[in-house]
Amino acid sequence: MNKKEFIPVCEPTYLGNERKYTQQAVSSGWISSAGSFIGKFEKKFSQYCGMKHGIVTTSGTSALHLALVSLGIKPGDEVIIPDFTMVAVLFAVLYCQARPVFVDVEADTYNIDPEKIEEKITAKTKAIIVVHTYGHPADMEPILKIADKHNLYLLEDAAEAHGAKYKGKKCGGMGQINCFSFFANKIITTGEGGAVVTSNARLADRCRYYKNLCFSLTRERNYCHRDLGYNYRMTNVQAALGLAQLENIEKLVAMRRENARAYNHLLKDIPGIQLPIEKENTRNVYWMYAILLHPKKFGISRNELMLKLKEKRIDTRYFFRPLHNQRVLSKFGIKDKSIYPVTQRLSENGLYLPSSSKLKKENIVYICQTIKNLHKKTNP
Ligand SMILES: Cc1ncc(COP(=O)(O)O)c(C=O)c1O
Incomplete structure (x- = not known):
């Protein structure tokens, strides 16, 4: 090789319709958060994960926050997270003014150690966030059992694990509500962006509601707001890129x-x-x-x-x-x-x-x- 070439740690890979779809989105004039690519990307991506609903967002960080909000995580609640992961996981918990509770990870997969979770559960624990670190699935079976036994929500953060599988199931397809990032270094990218996937229609609706400034999902816009919402809307141009990437995942x-x-x-x-x-x-x-x-x-x-x-x-x-x-x-x-x-x-x-x-x-x-x-x- 040319020894002067810089080898970056990661850059996006385009194999198909990336230019075509993004150009279509731009030409259509639908460059904000309405437009046909959004729904298509949400549907195809959630199907790929084996989940019924997909809600695209501005980032993996906002997806995590949105998922926790939709679960009703409140100040004072405790959320179990791995000590070894990306800071966005911690921040999402802090945005809810909930308390992060840390668990060490396994020495071989670098994922949350199932054997160290139960000792951290208290009466205030509401959820466990499992991260599939660097692309290797966490050991979901014992973690799902623990969540079930203690009646806790289980959220998978599969930002780093698009397409990874655990016993035949996709990462991001096993928890109640799961999150992805589509940052440029991720396996599929939208530049910046993220998604929440779930098979629970109520949680999906809550995500759609909170991600769009708490505008009513059913009534005509009357500019009256009952709840604190967020603008976590992905653009149609980003979704066009995402759809093209997904075709070659x-x-x-x-x-x-x-x-x-x-x-x-x-x-x-x-x-x-x-x-x-x-x-x-x-x-x-x-x-x-x-x-x-x-x-x-x-x-x-x-x-x-x-x-x-x-x-x-x-x-x-x-x-x-x-x-x-x-x-x-x-x-x-x-x-x-x-x-x-x-x-x-x-x-x-x-x-x-x-x-x-x-x-x-x-x-x-x-x-x-x-x-x-x-x-x-x-x-x-
Ligand atoms: C495990 C994990 N969660 C969340 C995020 C945050 O995603 P984003 O950068 O899209 O906000 C990342 C980003 O790399 C991540 O690795």
């Missing part, structure tokens, strides 16, 4: 999986690197190809590796930092001094490598060879 997933196969093959013999896994009965979509360094065995630290890769024009990202001790929590009077050892280790030693669906095989070879050389240099 299985190809995009296959490309991600093929990239992971190549990475796994080329990195497997380098000491000190934990590679992503795919548990039995799951389909990992490898949204990000995430590796965990064992610095002593590898020879250099995660941060040094990232710097050296950047010098070689290879872009990477840190893993998430723990949520339980984010400084913003003090503004809500929340202090959590517990230790979450797995999250801690992941946040110190994890990084993800370039992961675009359209990543070239020769670039994967170059990235892996560069990592190999960096290991060798420190361990001659």
Whole structure:
């Protein structure tokens, strides 16, 4: 490859009608949140997830907030979330003035550890948010049982796991109400955007109501508002892009999986690197190809590796930092001094490598060879 080429951590991949549909949306004049692409995208995406209703939004963050609002999460309610995930999950809980309750994650999938959930449930717990981290499904069966036993809502955040499967079911198709992001780095994208999917008609209606400033869904607009609403409306142009992307979602997933196969093959013999896994009965979509360094065995630290890769024009990202001790929590009077050892280790030693669906095989070879050389240099 041309060594001057910068390899971004992720860029969108267009395989079909992206230009055609967005142009149609623009030409039609329907560029705000009415227009035929919205309904089509909502219907096809919810069907893809195995759910009855889809409600598109401005982002994954707004989708999470909307879902919690539709569930009636109120100030003082407790919501269980993984300590290791994207901050939007925490923020959505805080927007409701509810209390986030953190649970450590599994050391191999980086998903919420089902065995550590029940000890965090109190009389105030109302919901569990499960995140399918970096594209690997969370272990849903025991979590669904816990939610059922304690009468809790279960919300899946499948922002990172479009098309991932757990025992044959799609991620985002198992909780009562589930959320997606369509940010540009996601497996399918609308630029910015998100969606809520559910099979519960009442929750779907509540989402439609709250996302559109609480205008009545049934009566003519009279500009009287009973509730506090939000403008979380996706545009028709974004939905056009989303629909085109959705038409090729299985190809995009296959490309991600093929990239992971190549990475796994080329990195497997380098000491000190934990590679992503795919548990039995799951389909990992490898949204990000995430590796965990064992610095002593590898020879250099995660941060040094990232710097050296950047010098070689290879872009990477840190893993998430723990949520339980984010400084913003003090503004809500929340202090959590517990230790979450797995999250801690992941946040110190994890990084993800370039992961675009359209990543070239020769670039994967170059990235892996560069990592190999960096290991060798420190361990001659
Ligand atoms: C698990 C998870 N939830 C929510 C979000 C937020 O999505 P958005 O950036 O579209 O607001 C992200 C974004 O990457 C995410 O990874």
